Amino acid sequence: MSPDYHLIGSYTRYSSWTARVETVLEYFEIPYTSQMLTFDEIKTHSPSGLVPVLQSIPLSITITDSLAILEFLADQNPHLALWPRDPALRALARSATAEMHSGFPVLRNTFHTNFIARYEGPIAASGSVGAKKEIKRVLTIWDNARAAASSSAVDDEGFLFGGFSIADAFYWPVLWRFRTYNLPLDDASPAVVKWMDKMWNDPKLKKLVHGYYRQAEKPETRIEKYENIFGEGVQVSTFPEDWVFAAPQAA
Numbered sequence: 001m002s003p004d005y006h007l008i009g010s011y012t013r014y015s016s017w018t019a020r021v022e023t024v025l026e027y028f029e030i031p032y033t034s035q036m037l038t039f040d041e042i043k044t045h046s047p048s049g050l051v052p053v054l055q056s057i058p059l060s061i062t063i064t065d066s067l068a069i070l071e072f073l074a075d076q077n078p079h080l081a082l083w084p085r086d087p088a089l090r091a092l093a094r095s096a097t098a099e100m101h102s103g104f105p106v107l108r109n110t111f112h113t114n115f116i117a118r119y120e121g122p123i124a125a126s127g128s129v130g131a132k133k134e135i136k137r138v139l140t141i142w143d144n145a146r147a148a149a150s151s152s153a154v155d156d157e158g159f160l161f162g163g164f165s166i167a168d169a170f171y172w173p174v175l176w177r178f179r180t181y182n183l184p185l186d187d188a189s190p191a192v193v194k195w196m197d198k199m200w201n202d203p204k205l206k207k208l209v210h211g212y213y214r215q216a217e218k219p220e221t222r223i224e225k226y227e228n229i230f231g232e233g234v235q236v237s238t239f240p241e242d243w244v245f246a247a248p249q250a251a
Contacts, residue, residue, distance in 0.1 A: 002057070003031035005073075008045050009052040011036050011221045013212040016113040016173035017066040018052040023169040024070055027204050028080045039223065067101045070166045084161045086154045093160070093167040096141050100170045104138070106130040111181045112226050113173050115212045119181050121234040126183055138174060139187050146191040158198045168199065175199055179239065185248045193247045200245040213241045 009018030025032050043049045054069040055062050063069050074082040084090045110125045125131055145160040154162045161167055215221045228236045
């Protein structure tokens with residue numbers, strides 16, 4: 001029996017929006033097929049000219065926008081806790097996810113998604129007022145999420161709102177930005193650092209990481225404009241696949 005869903009997206013080591021949908025499909029082991037496209041190919045496969053796109057085979061419909069896709073998958077798979085079961089945590093998870101979906105323009109437009117890249121050197125943009133404000137806000141959202149989960153009556157597995165959910169998938173590419181661009185973690189609470197460690201070491205997420213590195217072995221997947229975006233004075237290389245997260249040292 002063929003899968004009910006077909007995901008159309010761009011190469012996930014660059015496309016944070018495609019990666020979010022892929023992460024949920026993979027984490028919850030929802031059967032699907034996929035097709036990854038170059039930027040030039042997207043407009044011929046997507047009615048909006050954007051990705052990701054999810055085709056529901058049984059319903060003969062096409063859904064665009066990552067959050068709409070994941071809400072659809074949550075509705076179609078009620079036996080899976082794509083959102084927290086607890087109503088209060090579910091509301092908070094939706095709020096945090098929506099803020100990521102519509103906000104953080106500085107992080108989004110300045111620090112482009114590049115899951116495996118490593119930037120070293122003086123990145124002036126990371127010290128801008130806008131970047132500092134958004135970085136602090138992200139860390140606050142993560143800290144508030146962990147506080148809500150740890151104080152609730154649900155079984156807390158250590159993810160943002162207890163069990164792995166759409167909220168974790170939405171912030172997965174943001175977590176990578178902290179690594180790629182060495183963004184400051186000075187304001188990260190112990191609870192946030194523990195969540196980061198949980199994400200970096202989760203076996204299912206490590207499987208996704210393996211896929212990003214396998215993509216990079218294929219020259220046709222390279223998107224030049226997302227490589228070495230800061231130019232002279234900033235060195236760009238690739239993190240080794242066996243990189244291990246180290247908690248920041250207290251000052």
